[in-house]
Amino acid sequence: MRWNRLFDDLEVQLDRELDLEDRGLRQEEERLRLGRLSLRERIAALAAPGEPAASAVRVEIGDETFHVRPTAFGRDWLAGDIIGEGPYPLACVIPFASVTAIVVTSESRIAASLETERESTARLMERIGLVFALRDLCRRRVGVSIVTVTGRVHGTIDRVARDHIDLAVHERGVPRRTRDVAEFRILPLTAIRYLTME
Template structure:
């Protein structure tokens, strides 16, 4: 009997079994890693590389653009300019209003990467209410979309823990007592999105 050949065969079988076992362990480890990813993790990964996305919203609308920022419970999508002379706009979307995200296959796979370690940025920690309070402080005109009443234009007067107050007025009109046509309290849970002119919040 050729002992060298026998041991070579056994060694080859053992190596193949170890390799198969390692592949199973690696596949299980990857499944467990992906199981820990959140929607926010996936969205933050899409901020890298300017991947084009289409966001399906709870009211049936779609927003197309590039994810610029992801906060604690919201994201900002920059919509491309329709023409060079027209201003771009930013859609601030609460996470609860996002019903789906479409993108290309490469960006989808990249969104499975681990989130960078370290202390989260200020944007990553900021809540939707924090962002709305900043818009109220700046007196920025907004287009507010809600589940019930569609879109209204106005200025956010204030934002509480779970709601905002908006003064409704015509486009281009400053928020003055004379210009205001109505006031509304809107729970954050009813908000589908807030659209602002990009230049107003840079």
Template structure:
């Protein structure tokens, strides 16, 4: 009878230790997973939200400017969305130009959720690809840098810079309207407003 009690006690202790070890292992795996999270991955979770209002975030660029953006798409090194405060304005922001993102507590918690890795095409498209598309379309835009805003049309896109034909906002890009051509390194671009 005493042996049965002793064996039951030992079995209970062993089960408790195994359960505690399993919990420690799960906690360590979660810490490792959180340590591997990247900004782009956390934004991808927000992008999957069905309700557009749940994709709104406030971003602050390195010049201190704050913008309320409804996230629409995400590339390898950029995000795109609609400016909430301005009607019909769309922006492209290089991720390296983001000083910080302001999320509410619920959004921040949701971005920590584990998600299955998806191999979507946009995850491989860099900023230069997007700017080349805007160049082909001859889209007038405003390039925001730390020094100021430049309005014009992208003429060419190199590996690490763009050629911007600067002209007045209300005139189309014509040779006679171009005041100057600015070569803008990508690392100086904080935001592109369409």
């Protein structure tokens, strides 16, 4: 009889130790998963498909804060629509390096942003860097307003190099013509906070 009780006690103790070990492993796995989580993944989780208003993310860049509804994610940038700035959404490109904060007012949305599933293979769009996106805007000759660390400038991107762009500065709403170009600016990519398109 005492042997049975001893074996029962050993079994309960072993179950308890195995449970503690499993719990410790799960906690360590969660710490490792969170340690690999990127800002890009958190923003993408916050902007998960659903109601348009729910997919908007409040972005802080320097001293500006606005709501963006992301439409595409690159490796180091996001494209989206700035909402609430006028009658129509304003298309923008934001480098992740310029984001100073993502403002979230609900603890449940914070928790949801942590529940991301890492895909083993990223889509092609998600591997494209900011330079590639800027080269596309250059090729299309799209008028852009660029907010830099020192202010705002409007023009057309003439060239995109590895770490900077050449911008032909001209009035908004005017196509880029040599006679309308006021000046040229060479802008380091690190100075670009975000840009909007006409």
